[in-house]
Each structure stands twice: as structure tokens, then as C-alpha cells.
Amino acid sequence: LQGDSKKLEDASAYLSLPSERNLSESKLLSGSSFRVSGATSGLAVSTRDSFQISTLVCSTKLTQNVNLLGLLKWRSKPSLLCGNLQKLMNVDGGEVIKFLQDTLDALFSIMMEHSETDVYDTLVFDALVFIVGLVADRKFQHFNTVLEAYIRQHFSATLAYK
Numbered sequence: 001l002q003g004d005s006k007k008l009e010d011a012s013a014y015l016s017l018p019s020e021r022n023l024s025e026s027k028l029l030s031g032s033s034f035r036v037s038g039a040t041s042g043l044a045v046s047t048r049d050s051f052q053i054s055t056l057v058c059s060t061k062l063t064q065n066v067n068l069l070g071l072l073k074w075r076s077k078p079s080l081l082c083g084n085l086q087k088l089m090n091v092d093g094g095e096v097i098k099f100l101q102d103t104l105d106a107l108f109s110i111m112m113e114h115s116e117t118d119v120y121d122t123l124v125f126d127a128l129v130f131i132v133g134l135v136a137d138r139k140f141q142h143f144n145t146v147l148e149a150y151i152r153q154h155f156s157a158t159l160a161y162k
Helices: 005-009 025-029 066-072 078-088 093-098 100-113 121-136 138-154
Strands: 043-045
Touching (some): 066 078, 078 100, 078 121, 093 121, 093 138, 100 121, 100 138, 121 138
């Protein structure tokens, strides 16, 4: 957008403009600029200048995998806990490994908070065996030290010792 610098200081002059140009491709390639009509007169869109914005959405704490997320956030929907525990075995191993400590914390919390019933015991046990199997896999063997550090420094589920 080109125009008088005084005019461009007023954000309302350009924030109300459309987000895309509605010109034919041939007119864009001609190198000419055109005037923006209406209340924003005095501003011109330059066809020579352009920019592109690209974004990458990622999370350092939560996964985008719905099955793993369901387990990590199991308290928000406890009615889905059985299904989420079963679906853990279908989650890509790399995704589980990335959230190893969070996943283990969730499993041991489930075990501790449901100690009065054995409904989840087998499912949690199977999930733990699945995770230990992942760490034992050659592809993820460098996470063995992460698992050992978790057990030594972070593990605190007293009921899980049984």
C-alpha cells in the first residue's frame, strides 16, 4: 500500500481495505498501480510489492493427536477413559515418546485415583507395557535414560509399587 505517510498513520484508513486484490492476473502483471476508491482515496495498492506470511502451529506441551490428548486430559472427560486407554496402543510411538513423562504421569494418576476399583488396572498395565516396549525398541532406545530418570527422580505413585 502506498500513500501519504500522514494518511497511513490512521489505521482505519487501511484496516478496512479488503484482504485480497480483485484484479485480473493480466492487470497485476502489467506493473501498474490502482487507486483505492471510496473513503480511503489517496491510497494506492502497488502491484510490484508483495509479501507472504506462513505459519506453523505447534505446541510444546500438548499433542495434536486426539487419542493421546484424550489420555493426557483424561480428567476432563472421565467417561471416555476406558476408550482412551485402549486407543493409546494405536498412537504412533514417536508421539507417545515425545510426551513420555506426561503419559506416564497420566497413567499413574489414573492408577492412584482409581485404587478402590480394578476397572482400569489391566488397561493401565497394558499401556505401561506398551510404553516400556516402545522404549526398548531400537528406534527409541535413546529414551531409555529418560525413562530411568523418570523412575528415579519423578515417579511417586506409591500404589503402583504393588
